[in-house]
Amino acid sequence: MPKHDKIPRPQIGTFHRHELAVLGTPCGKIEQLASALVQALPELKTVYADADHQAGDNDRTAAMQAGSWGIFSDKISFTRLDFTGQLTDFQKKVLLLDADWVLVNGNHFEAAAQIAVIDPAKPLEKKLHKLTNVQLLLKSSDAVAIPDYLSAHLEGRSVPVLAWQDTAAIAQWVKGYLASRRAPLYGLVLTGGKSERMGQDKAQLNYHGKPQQQHTADLLAQHCERVFISCRFEQMAAVPVGYEGLPDTFTDLGPLSGILSAFRQYPDAAWLVLACDLPLMQAATLAQLVNERNPLKMATTFQSPHDNFPEPLVTIWEPKAYPILLQFLSMGYQCPRKALINNDIKLLQPVFPEHLANANTPEEAAAVLQALHKQTEQIT
Template sequence: MVQWWQCRQPRLRGLVLAGGRSQRMQTDKGQLRYHGLEQREHAAQLLAAVCTDVHVSCRPDQVAELPAGLLPLSDRFLELGPLGGILSALQLDPNAAWLVVACDLPFLSEATLQHLVHNRNSAKVATAFQSPQNEFPEPLITIWEPRSYGTLLRFLGLGYSCPRKALINSDIELLAAPDPTELRNVNTPEEAAVARQELGLGQ
């Protein structure tokens, strides 16, 4: 039976996190190509299948270089890493939920995002996948509900800028990923080379 709160869920918007400095990769991770498109474009396409619209979180200096068709969302909370992008989205539309995906997840599939959305619990602060490495939630493949805005600001006020810490200490829906290998981040040139091989792209 469908619960009343499931019928009144806030609309779901998408956010690609692509504003990092990519220091370990030594080049912009969002511009890498594993699927014929820049990774920030590919992630936006995945999100477009399950969200009403999609924005790309980026630094102000990245806006001009975004591929045509992508909607930029400049960070309004600077020097906070991923948390700054999430808070900027929630500030843009505090009445929407935001499905946030990092740009360094070349193995992520639409099916996994569909699973997350299908099992979304909008009565909680967020719906997240459990990390394949430990029992903690993955904050950068997560649906952040409108109520998460106050939660994240409260943690920021306490000096915590880690979104995972906020999830660990909040009432969330924690899911097992259908295929945990899809949650693998690619952060270094060596990891990118391995990813290309696994995706059948060679070096």
């Protein structure tokens, strides 16, 4: 069989992009820590991953033995699905996408990062191979010391140390850890449309002394580590020198083509997406979006002043949005707004709603030019 080109693979662990396995202490104490952190971090959607030491669930056994593959239950305060199969590693990641982070019982499962507990009741000397990325040390009591074998294993790395009993300090550390893992912010100028209503390429219109695609990219560059101009392959030649083009690898999907193509190339980045047909957009509105970004949500976006729905083309899409958008596409939905409406997002009210006005027709473009001309006259 011919070899396929490799595409970048997102950095997702066993369960989630943000996961921490606790090991070095008995399972009961790990469960106690998980319970305490859930109470101390009510603003976070925490998942605790553990193995049930009981062989079965008596209230479900009869139905399962009768041949049912699964039982879906709306429990009013939560939803439950019991089924006879085993979740694959891929299904786990999809199922837990909406969580903010996963705390893992490291006695049963591995995770991409670890919290190591110094507890004489369960020494770590024979589990050093599981300590691949230790982020925090917890001392079970003031009397215990960090063993020499663990110090040697850490190879001089400076790892914070907290007391096992200090739940508040551990919770504060978790919040800081999640904040430190915020995805880098890249900018994406959407120019791949065919501009049929405008009658000419909207990306090349000049409202501000330069083509609109360059003006939009320059606005994004004030907030983003890198900025790309998203376009169809045949438009790549029109990307000006000094700007990076990103051609569509998903085609004929409207704006979703550019968003998915960007995630395909850089799946671990967050994307500040801005359409090129927003000539009144200004830096203040982008600053509001960036300053109020919540990287644990699927997206941070504005409520459109025109129809009150989320505005997908002035949005920060976080890495967790990539598989969600692909799922919507697999079900026949190519409108990114549909994904925003049906997922956990941060929805902002724009301070300057006029900045979100579209210009898709010659009449709208003329009105924008007239408004900009009046602004210039007022300033001068």
